[in-house]
Amino acid sequence: MVATQDLAYDYPVLGAFWTMLWIFLWAIWLVLVIRVVVDIFRDRESSGWAKAGWLAFVLILPFFGILAYVIVKGQAMADRDSRRVEDQRSTLNAYIRDVAGGSNKDVDDLTRLSRLRASGDITDAEFQRAKEKILH
Structure with missing residues (x-):
């Protein structure tokens, strides 16, 4: 038999x-290790001791630590990533709206009034009077 070498x-x-x-495999491994370590520090639901335990587990037994972390905390990791992306998207959209001409005060006021009417804080008559004031 011929050796691989x-x-x-x-x-x-x-x-x-x-x-x-x-x-390629080492690059994937390094990215995975970095993502898990960053997620350990980003997790606001875990205590400091839990974070220290996970970090020690990941650094002392990397293959088992990463595998265990992804199995136990994988869904929470994905949820944190999606929340972070949504926050970035909303921040970017707010910035674009501000740069493009600011927020339309009338639209904001009407939206606020609509929320107040939907929650029952103001009546339909009060809503109509306030709406007429804003639009005129």
Whole structure:
């Protein structure tokens, strides 16, 4: 039987393929480790001791620590990421609205009035009077 090392010398393309595969796998591993460590610190629901425990587990036994963290906290990790993306999106949209001409005060006032009417804080008659004031 021919060893893999001998195949690499006999087939240089195969050696290059194995090298690229290992580099790719290590890059994925590093990204995963960084994401998990960042998520450990970003988790506001865990106590400091829980964070320290997870961090020690991930750093002392990396393969088992990462696997356990993804199994136990994977859904919460995804939820935190999606909330962060939504926050960034809303911040960007607010910035774009401000730069594009500011918020339309009348629209904001009507939206606020509509919420007050929907919650029952003002009556329909009060809503109509306030709406007429805003629009005229």
